[in-house]
Amino acid sequence: MKILVVGGAGYIGSHFVLAASKKGNEITVFDDLSSGFKSNLNDNISFYKGSTLSKKELDSVMLSDNFDVAVHLAAFKAAGESMLNPGKYATNNIIGGLNLIESCVKNNIKNIIFSSSAAVYGTPRYTPIDEDHPLLPINYYGYSKLTIEQNLKWFSKLKGIRYASLRYFNAAGYDSNCKKFQVESDPQNLIPLVMEVALEKRDHLEVFGDDYATPDGTGIRDYIHVTDLAEGHLASIDYIINNNENLEINLGTGEGFSVLDIIKKTQIISNKKINYVVSDRRSGDPDIVLSSSKKAKQLIGWSPTRSDLDNIIKSTWATYNYNMKANKL
Numbered sequence: 196m197k198i199l200v201v202g203g204a205g206y207i208g209s210h211f212v213l214a215a216s217k218k219g220n221e222i223t224v225f226d227d228l229s230s231g232f233k234s235n236l237n238d239n240i241s242f243y244k245g246s247t248l249s250k251k252e253l254d255s256v257m258l259s260d261n262f263d264v265a266v267h268l269a270a271f272k273a274a275g276e277s278m279l280n281p282g283k284y285a286t287n288n289i290i291g292g293l294n295l296i297e298s299c300v301k302n303n304i305k306n307i308i309f310s311s312s313a314a315v316y317g318t319p320r321y322t323p324i325d326e327d328h329p330l331l332p333i334n335y336y337g338y339s340k341l342t343i344e345q346n347l348k349w350f351s352k353l354k355g356i357r358y359a360s361l362r363y364f365n366a367a368g369y370d371s372n373c374k375k376f377q378v379e380s381d382p383q384n385l386i387p388l389v390m391e392v393a394l395e396k397r398d399h400l401e402v403f404g405d406d407y408a409t410p411d412g413t414g415i416r417d418y419i420h421v422t423d424l425a426e427g428h429l430a431s432i433d434y435i436i437n438n439n440e441n442l443e444i445n446l447g448t449g450e451g452f453s454v455l456d457i458i459k460k461t462q463i464i465s466n467k468k469i470n471y472v473v474s475d476r477r478s479g480d481p482d483i484v485l486s487s488s489k490k491a492k493q494l495i496g497w498s499p500t501r502s503d504l505d506n507i508i509k510s511t512w513a514t515y516n517y518n519m520k521a522n523k524l
C-alpha cells in the first residue's frame with residue numbers, strides 16, 4: 196500500500212514508518228521538522244518538508260503519488276501548554292488538521308488515520324474508559340483532538356472519506372532494536388523527564404501531588420508502547436479499507452502504573468537514583484486514567500504485546516543512553 200505519513204519524522208510517526216515499511220508498504224513522509232527529526236527515518240523513505248498550514252504544500256505532496264491512505268500524526272501534544280497557549284494549538288492542531296482533511300478530499304485520498312487521544316474524554320466518569328464514555332475534554336489539547344474527530348465524521352458523511360480516530364492513552368517506549376531514534380527536546384511527559392533525571396540532565400523530578408486516590412497517592416496512567424500503537428494503526432488501515440467503515444477506538448493496555456512505579460522501575464533498570472520532590476497537583480490531572488481496549492480487540496484484532504513496564508522502561512533507557520553517548524541530549 197502507498198501510505199502518506201504526515202508528521203512521520205516525530206516520535207510516534209517514525210515508529211509507525213518503521214513498522215509500516217517493515218511490512219512492505221511504500222511510505223512518503225511529510226513533516227515540518229518542528230519537533231521531528233529526519234534522522235529518525237531510513238534513507239529509503241521519501242521525504243517532503245512541509246507544513247499542514249500550507250494548503251499548497253499539502254496538495255503538492257498529495258499529488259506526488261496515488262496514496263491509498265493518509266496517516267495524520269502531526270500535532271502538538273502538551274496538554275498543560277495548550278491551556279497557556281490555546282492559539283498555538285488552534286492553529287496547528289485544528290487548522291492544520293482541517294487543511295489536511297480538505298486536501299485529502301480534493302486529491303482523492305479516501306482513507307485517513309487520525310492520531311487522537313484519551314484527552315477527548317476529559318476527567319474519567321468511570322474507568323477503564325470505553326468508547327461510550329462522554330467526550331468532555333478539560334484541556335484545549337483534548338478539545339483540538341475532538342474537533343478534528345468531529346470534522347472527520349462530517350467529511351465522511353458529506354464527502355465519503357473513511358477514517359479511523361485512534362485514541363491513544365500514554366504513548367511510551369522506543370523500538371528495542373533501533374536505538375537511533377532521537378529523543379524529544381524539552382519533554383513534558385513523565386517518562387522522558389525521569390530519564391533526563393537519571394542521566395543527570397535534570398536535577399530532579401517534580402511529582403505533581405501524592406494525595407490522589409491511588410495506592411501510593413500518585414497518579415496512575417495507562418502506558419502504551421509506541422510500537423504497539425503503530426501496529427494498531429496498521430490494523431486500522433486494513434479495517435477501514437476492507438470494511439468500508441469508520442472506526443473510533445481506544446489504544447491502551449487497561450493496566451496502570453503510578454508515578455512512583457515509574458520512578459522505582461527506572462531506578463532498578465538504570466541503577467541510578469531518581470531525585471524527586473513532591474509538589475502541588477498539576478491542574479486537570481485525574482487520579483487514574485485507564486483504557487478499555489475491548490473494541491480494538493473485537494474490531495481490529497489488536498492487543499498490546501510490547502507494553503509491559505519492563506520493556507517500556509528498558510527500551511526508553513537504552514535509547515536515552517544512545518542519545519547521551521551520541522551527544523544528542
Ligand code: WQD
Pocket residue numbers: 272274311312313314363364365366383384385386388400401402403404413414415416454477480
Ligand atoms: C503522567 C503522570 C502526572 C510530569 C498527557 C496528555 C495525553 C497524552 C499523554 C497525547 C501524571 C505525572 C508528569 C511531571 C509528574 N498525550 N507527572 N511530574 O498528563 O497523563 O497525559 O500525555 O495523546 O493526552 O494529556 O501524561 O506524562 O504529563 O503525566 O508527576 O513532571 O505523571 O501528574 O500523573 P498525562 P504526563
